[in-house]
Amino acid sequence: MRVRTALEAISLRPSAFLRSSWPWMSLAYLLSSVLSCCLAGLVAAALALLEPVPVRVAAGLAVLVAAVPLVAGTERRRLRLVDTVPLAGAAGGRWRGAGLALTSLLALWWVDVVMAGLTVAGPVLLILTPLVQPPAPEGDLTPPQALAVSAAGVLLVLPAVYAFTAWAGARGAMARGLLVPRDAELNEVLRSRARLVDAFEVERRRIERDLHDGAQQRLVALSMRLGLARLDLPPDSPAAEQLAQAHQEAKRALGELRELVRGVHTRVLTDRGLPAAVREVAGRSPIPVDVDVVLDDRLPAAVEVAAFYVVSEALANVAKHAQATRALVRGRLTGRTLLLEVRDDGRGGADATGGTGLTGLSDRLAVVGGRMSLSSPVGGPTLIRVEIPCAW
Numbered sequence: 001m002r003v004r005t006a007l008e009a010i011s012l013r014p015s016a017f018l019r020s021s022w023p024w025m026s027l028a029y030l031l032s033s034v035l036s037c038c039l040a041g042l043v044a045a046a047l048a049l050l051e052p053v054p055v056r057v058a059a060g061l062a063v064l065v066a067a068v069p070l071v072a073g074t075e076r077r078r079l080r081l082v083d084t085v086p087l088a089g090a091a092g093g094r095w096r097g098a099g100l101a102l103t104s105l106l107a108l109w110w111v112d113v114v115m116a117g118l119t120v121a122g123p124v125l126l127i128l129t130p131l132v133q134p135p136a137p138e139g140d141l142t143p144p145q146a147l148a149v150s151a152a153g154v155l156l157v158l159p160a161v162y163a164f165t166a167w168a169g170a171r172g173a174m175a176r177g178l179l180v181p182r183d184a185e186l187n188e189v190l191r192s193r194a195r196l197v198d199a200f201e202v203e204r205r206r207i208e209r210d211l212h213d214g215a216q217q218r219l220v221a222l223s224m225r226l227g228l229a230r231l232d233l234p235p236d237s238p239a240a241e242q243l244a245q246a247h248q249e250a251k252r253a254l255g256e257l258r259e260l261v262r263g264v265h266t267r268v269l270t271d272r273g274l275p276a277a278v279r280e281v282a283g284r285s286p287i288p289v290d291v292d293v294v295l296d297d298r299l300p301a302a303v304e305v306a307a308f309y310v311v312s313e314a315l316a317n318v319a320k321h322a323q324a325t326r327a328l329v330r331g332r333l334t335g336r337t338l339l340l341e342v343r344d345d346g347r348g349g350a351d352a353t354g355g356t357g358l359t360g361l362s363d364r365l366a367v368v369g370g371r372m373s374l375s376s377p378v379g380g381p382t383l384i385r386v387e388i389p390c391a392w
Contacts, residue, residue, distance in 0.1 A: 079175050293330065
């Protein structure tokens with residue numbers, strides 16, 4: 001498992017976690033806050049010496065305004081110690097950076113100091129008890145007691161490591177939450193998924209072209225040669241019978257390859273648009289399908305591909321699972337939104353989470369900003385309604 005944050009690191013096995021660099025990076029993260037807090041305290045003490053009060057207030061505000069950009073930059077850089085995920089959408093977030101800087105100055109740094117004192121300084125002082133408090137006057141710890149306290153400090157080291165790593169991870173998560181816009185990471189995921197879908201479509205078209213221009217043409221040539229060879233043999237000869245069987249096998253292979261090519265990517269969609277492609281896939285359906293798709297203009301390529309994918313998958317489900325006698329595909333362009341409906345008179349009871357092929361439709365539509373609704377009561381009918389925004 002690739003670990004990218006300190007919070008993820010504490011879920012590792014103890015041996016793997018302790019051997020990793022995450023405890024040390026988390027400790028450096030907290031100690032850098034302690035140093036920053038000490039520096040802020042010194043500056044505050046120096047400002048407190050200024051007289052009169054208006055000068056002190058004006059100087060304090062000036063120092064605060066000057067410190068905010070520096071603190072924001074420092075927080076972004078040191079976040080890499082506990083969170084290696086890139087800050088999507090955080091570039092140029094001046095106000096968010098200022099908010100993180102003020103939050104750090106007023107609260108987070110001081111909490112870091114407390115956590116460092118409890119989880120770092122506390123166990124260290126307990127371990128060093130025999131050295132910092134040698135046996136002396138009555139009332140102090142005896143040597144056995146000092147050794148017992150030191151042993152307790154050793155036992156606290158492991159919980160302390162987990163504690164300050166967990167706080168550093170949570171602190172980093174808070175910093176990320178203040179720096180990154182709420183929807184930035186979601187938008188980045190959607191853009192990444194869209195790029196993957198585009199790459200998949202390009203590869204699918206390449207495969208279709210290679211099959212159409214390569215293997216399919218070779219099978220056509222082979223079938224023609226076998227047919228011509230049959231003409232040169234006596235009809236009743238054993239070789240003619242074997243050649244006839246080979247000819248039929250070549251024809252069947254060619255037919256299956258053509259079906260595969262159409263399944264990989266339909267050329268009709270590229271050449272003639274969505275209505276023609278829907279009519280083609282409906283014509284291949286084993287049950288009668290009425291098509292009522294009327295579009296005045298061609299739609300963006302990504303919208304056409306997503307819509308065709310939905311119709312193809314929906315009709316495949318109808319044929320496999322619905323026990324329907326008839327289906328209907330209806331499509332209209334309303335404003336800038338494509339509305340698609342696939343209806344059947346089958347038994348109903350379809351469930352998008354039941355592994356019937358509907359699971360991936362919502363994900364595919366989300367890439368183009370579409371959404372799908374399903375109505376399928378037990379006993380039918382089933383209606384799949386799709387809305388896809390079209391932006392030219």
